[in-house]
Amino acid sequence: MVNKESVIQLLEETKDLTIVAATKYVEADDIRVLASLGISHIGENRVDAFLSKFEALADLDLTWHFIGHLQSKKVKKVINKIDYLHSLDRESLVLEIQKHRETPLNCFIEVNISDEDSKYGLNVSEVYSFCEKLKTYDKIHIVSLMGMAKLTEDKQEIKKEFNKLVELKKTLNKEKGLQLKYLSMGMSNDYKIAIEEGSTHVRIGSILFRKEGL
Numbered sequence: 001m002v003n004k005e006s007v008i009q010l011l012e013e014t015k016d017l018t019i020v021a022a023t024k025y026v027e028a029d030d031i032r033v034l035a036s037l038g039i040s041h042i043g044e045n046r047v048d049a050f051l052s053k054f055e056a057l058a059d060l061d062l063t064w065h066f067i068g069h070l071q072s073k074k075v076k077k078v079i080n081k082i083d084y085l086h087s088l089d090r091e092s093l094v095l096e097i098q099k100h101r102e103t104p105l106n107c108f109i110e111v112n113i114s115d116e117d118s119k120y121g122l123n124v125s126e127v128y129s130f131c132e133k134l135k136t137y138d139k140i141h142i143v144s145l146m147g148m149a150k151l152t153e154d155k156q157e158i159k160k161e162f163n164k165l166v167e168l169k170k171t172l173n174k175e176k177g178l179q180l181k182y183l184s185m186g187m188s189n190d191y192k193i194a195i196e197e198g199s200t201h202v203r204i205g206s207i208l209f210r211k212e213g214l
């Protein structure tokens with residue numbers, strides 16, 4: 001169930017930013033409610049759930065973000081239906097996208113800013129050479145970087161991790177001649193810190209659907 005008050009409050013707090021609603025917790029009907037409240041960027045994690053919701057909501061004007069880990073063998077099924085991919089993290093995935101995608105796809109490179117083994121994403125030091133390689137693939141359009149901070153109460157630690165992404169973006173723009181504008185960072189528990197650090201796309205799920213509100 002959508003918590004309308006939370007949605008309204010969040011829209012108020014994030015006026016100039018894009019809220020990508022992480023909708024893995026809910027069905028298509030709840031996405032309709034979100035859309036009616038003014039959230040039109042929808043992020044899904046799993047291919048099968050994405051496909052069924054995409055079909056059920058074909059009448060709405062939504063922007064679809066794939067935010068979860070994307071298995072190479074499933075690329076074909078989804079790649080021409082999404083508008084943004086937040087989890088580009090390896091060359092084998094690049095090759096699959098290049099093979100199946102019809103027009104350039106807006107991609108965020110996923111970076112493992114928390115240095116946890118359990119997380120996907122390139123290490124900060126791998127991103128430079130990855131960007132070099134990407135230049136030869138015309139179906140990949142890098143819009144920027146995505147990162148997830150550690151799940152912790154330690155605000156300084158979260159801030160430090162988001163800052164790695166901010167600095168990396170700056171360096172890439174300066175040294176690799178890129179023009180990255182966005183940053184996909186911040187989830188329900190840390191979006192306020194992410195916004196302070198310069199996030200443009202917050203990926204928010206649980207607080208939109210929680211009973212007690214923000």
Ligand SMILES: *Cc1c(COP(=O)(O)O)cnc(C)c1O
Nearest residue numbers: 022045067187188203204205206
């Ligand atoms: C679920 C999810 C989110 C949102 O997480 P919440 O803590 O529920 O806000 C953001 N990004 C990704 C990749 C997710 O899978």
